Amino acid sequence: MNTPPADTSEGMDFRVIGQIVSASGLLHVFPSETEMGNFLVPLLTGVPGCQSTSVCFRKLAQPIGGVRGETCSLCARSLAQCSETSPYPCGLVEPGKVRAYPLETAGGFYGHLIVRIASQREYVRYEPFVQNLGNALAIILENRWQQAAMQAAKENLEQLVKKRTAELGKVIESSRDLIATMDSDHRYMVFNSAFHDEFQKVYGRDLKPGDSMTEALAHVPDAFAQSWKYWGCALAGEDFTICQEFGDAPLDRQWYELHFSPIRDSAGHVIGAVHVGREITERKRAEAEMRKSSLEIQHKNAELERFLYTASHDLKSPLVTVRNFLGYLEQDLAAGAAGKIAEDMDFILGAADKMRRLLDDVLELARAGCIVAPPVRVTFRQLVDEVLSTVAGRIAECGVTVTVGDGEVVLFGDRVRLAEVLQNLLDNSCKFMGDQPAPRIEIGFEPRAGETVFFVRDNGIGLDPRHQGKVFGLFEKLDPRAEGTGIGLAIVKRIVEVHGGRIWVESPGVGKGAAFFFTLPDAVEPTSQGEK
Amino acid sequence: MAQTQTGSRSEIPMTQMGFTQETFPAGTHMCLIYSQEAERRNIIGKFLESGLLAGEKVAYFADTLSPDEVRGWLRDIGIELPDVDGFSISDATKTYCSSGEFVPETMLDTLRKFYRQAKEEGYPNARVSGEMSWALKGIPGSDRLMEYEALINEILITHPVTAICQYDASRFSGATILDVLKVHPMMVVHGQIVHNPFYMRPRDFLKDFQGRP
Numbered sequence: 001m002n003t004p005p006a007d008t009s010e011g012m013d014f015r016v017i018g019q020i021v022s023a024s025g026l027l028h029v030f031p032s033e034t035e036m037g038n039f040l041v042p043l044l045t046g047v048p049g050c051q052s053t054s055v056c057f058r059k060l061a062q063p064i065g066g067v068r069g070e071t072c073s074l075c076a077r078s079l080a081q082c083s084e085t086s087p088y089p090c091g092l093v094e095p096g097k098v099r100a101y102p103l104e105t106a107g108g109f110y111g112h113l114i115v116r117i118a119s120q121r122e123y124v125r126y127e128p129f130v131q132n133l134g135n136a137l138a139i140i141l142e143n144r145w146q147q148a149a150m151q152a153a154k155e156n157l158e159q160l161v162k163k164r165t166a167e168l169g170k171v172i173e174s175s176r177d178l179i180a181t182m183d184s185d186h187r188y189m190v191f192n193s194a195f196h197d198e199f200q201k202v203y204g205r206d207l208k209p210g211d212s213m214t215e216a217l218a219h220v221p222d223a224f225a226q227s228w229k230y231w232g233c234a235l236a237g238e239d240f241t242i243c244q245e246f247g248d249a250p251l252d253r254q255w256y257e258l259h260f261s262p263i264r265d266s267a268g269h270v271i272g273a274v275h276v277g278r279e280i281t282e283r284k285r286a287e288a289e290m291r292k293s294s295l296e297i298q299h300k301n302a303e304l305e306r307f308l309y310t311a312s313h314d315l316k317s318p319l320v321t322v323r324n325f326l327g328y329l330e331q332d333l334a335a336g337a338a339g340k341i342a343e344d345m346d347f348i349l350g351a352a353d354k355m356r357r358l359l360d361d362v363l364e365l366a367r368a369g370c371i372v373a374p375p376v377r378v379t380f381r382q383l384v385d386e387v388l389s390t391v392a393g394r395i396a397e398c399g400v401t402v403t404v405g406d407g408e409v410v411l412f413g414d415r416v417r418l419a420e421v422l423q424n425l426l427d428n429s430c431k432f433m434g435d436q437p438a439p440r441i442e443i444g445f446e447p448r449a450g451e452t453v454f455f456v457r458d459n460g461i462g463l464d465p466r467h468q469g470k471v472f473g474l475f476e477k478l479d480p481r482a483e484g485t486g487i488g489l490a491i492v493k494r495i496v497e498v499h500g501g502r503i504w505v506e507s508p509g510v511g512k513g514a515a516f517f518f519t520l521p522d523a524v525e526p527t528s529q530g531e532k
Numbered sequence: 533m534a535q536t537q538t539g540s541r542s543e544i545p546m547t548q549m550g551f552t553q554e555t556f557p558a559g560t561h562m563c564l565i566y567s568q569e570a571e572r573r574n575i576i577g578k579f580l581e582s583g584l585l586a587g588e589k590v591a592y593f594a595d596t597l598s599p600d601e602v603r604g605w606l607r608d609i610g611i612e613l614p615d616v617d618g619f620s621i622s623d624a625t626k627t628y629c630s631s632g633e634f635v636p637e638t639m640l641d642t643l644r645k646f647y648r649q650a651k652e653e654g655y656p657n658a659r660v661s662g663e664m665s666w667a668l669k670g671i672p673g674s675d676r677l678m679e680y681e682a683l684i685n686e687i688l689i690t691h692p693v694t695a696i697c698q699y700d701a702s703r704f705s706g707a708t709i710l711d712v713l714k715v716h717p718m719m720v721v722h723g724q725i726v727h728n729p730f731y732m733r734p735r736d737f738l739k740d741f742q743g744r745p
Contacts, residue, residue, distance in 0.1 A: 377732050
């Protein structure tokens with residue numbers, strides 16, 4: 001026959017049970033573990049059959065309550081010595097007289113609730129409720145520790161974000177580039193002083209974080225339309241770089257390289273855009289200069305190549321003469337032909353003279369590429385008068401009538417070289433007058449397509465249009481019988497080019513005269529241009 | 533509304549607390565043990581408002597806030613306090629320790645007078661709520677607070693002033709809170725009023741309290 005189970009509620013004080021149950025609901029109001037302990041210890045000590053109680057919290061160095069000494073070494077030793085997973089504190093003796101309930105959850109171990117039992121018979125009725133109270137306490141502790149850990153992690157993260165943001169801010173601020181970010185609602189969010197100051201300078205607005213682009217650029221519709229387009233592309237996910245010129249006055253115009261790129265969140269969605277603008281005016285100028293220099297170098301290299309070819313070719317010719325006649329001289333000396341010896345010597349000396357002249361001319365040409373004197377201001381008329389007085393003998397000898405056009409233009413350049421241009425051209429015209437019964441040379445200038453074009457026109461022998469491009473070549477002589485080495489026009493061309501100009505010849509044909517035109521853009525003072 | 537006479541609990545009317553649907557007899561003595569200020573303000577605000585709506589005489593004893601700050605807080609949560617004699621906010625320390633020290637008998641007498649005055653002025657009921665942190669200031673006699681809290685339960689039988697005593701669990705010790713529970717027959721837990729299993733009859737509590745080492 002089965003014995004009916006004992007009525008465990010017999011003799012129980014339900015008020016005590018109510019207190020223990022209520023305590024579970026009240027524990028959460030105590031912010032500190034110490035006060036939880038101070039509340040629980042007298043409460044549990046009042047449970048029938050209980051002699052004394054302690055609460056040991058892992059976080060606290062000392063336990064709270066009255067269970068001491070031989071019963072719980074957790075209280076006496078360091079907490080590190082107590083097994084965190086043990087159901088009872090290490091060193092706990094007198095089993096049966098002391099209960100130690102671990103304050104433990106799946107997430108961790110937080111301490112012990114320790115009860116010294118005075119009457120096992122009485123206490124056993126309430127033990128499940130005490131155990132439940134311990135469980136409730138453990139859950140509260142776990143929640144708090146988790147919240148504290150989360151709070152600490154959050155604070156750490158916030159500190160880190162703050163630190164990184166400050167560092168990034170310093171980097172952005174220290175940049176000379178114009179850096180700005182915009183959110184997806186077209187609001188300027190983060191920008192550095194460089195961007196702010198330039199924005200203020202160009203658009204006259206004191207930009208503040210959060211300002212809408214629509215409002216900030218409302219007064220400049222064109223700039224707004226352009227900015228809207230660029231930022232819009234970046235906000236649509238495009239990453240691109242453009243070069244753009246800003247500013248109205250030619251001298252104020254500045255080049256900028258603008259880079260736009262989208263800002264994405266961890267899922268890849270565009271949440272804003274960033275702009276980095278860099279002033280590249282100097283770079284652009286340098287690039288243009290470099291291109292110009294490169295062309296000049298190419299041009300000069302080609303010219304040097306031609307020069308070397310021509311010089312070596314022309315210098316070779318008298319050398320051959322010298323060599324040949326040295327052979328003849330040797331033979332004639334052996335034969336004792338005195339008349340022939342003198343003839344041989346004349347050829348050799350003639351060839352040597354020619355070589356000297358050629359070399360002098362080469363040196364002169366090389367010098368023509370250099371500005372020898374500092375630039376001075378001189379009128380065209382003054383220059384012409386100076387040259388005419390220099391070549392007066394030659395002009396008189398040739399019987400040439402020289403006329404100088406009206407008007408005046410002021411030149412600013414190497415006076416000696418500029419005079420050399422006119423002198424060579426006058427000399428050239430005199431040289432190629434041919435049989436002209438009324439030789440005439442006209443000197444002047446005229447405006448053509450916005451520039452001042454100088455000319456020296458004659459009614460001499462002229463030249464075949466097919467040869468017009470060759471006349472400025474080194475040692476180039478259309479008429480081999482003509483005096484000189486053929487270097488004069490090459491020198492003229494070099495001087496004109498040094499002054500940024502160009503030179504060309506126009507002739508209706510052989511026997512119909514020729515006109516040499518040239519420009520000197522670097523030497524003509526803009527204010528005097530085309531004054532007639 | 534039933535007329536109230538002193539001396540018999542059976543004649544005591546029921547009253548609303550504002551923060552719970554249940555009605556309770558006038559003269560209910562409750563403790564609110566809290567650690568969240570927002571929770572306290574919500575419960576006490578509704579408690580005061582419901583008393584005013586019921587036309588009761590209401591008094592509030594403020595300690596952490598000035599009377600003006602209390603009015604501001606109540607206004608912030610949407611409670612407009614009528615500028616009438618029926619509502620007063622006073623400094624808790626001055627109210628509980630009018631002579632510069634805390635004498636339970638004096639304060640109990642003040643409560644009796646408050647109730648009598650309310651009845652004489654025609655109010656159907658009276659209610660009070662006090663912030664009890666004044667007792668942590670070391671004012672002479674403040675160690676007799678629990679004695680007062682126990683004795684008030686006997687006074688409220690004949691002078692049924694509905695009362696909520698506010699105890700901040702972050703400022704009072706756990707042991708004191710356990711005593712607070714022993715002297716309030718009802719307690720407010722999670723916004724609900726519940727019978728307090730810790731409650732001891734005043735004479736039992738006083739015997740235990742005075743017998744402590």
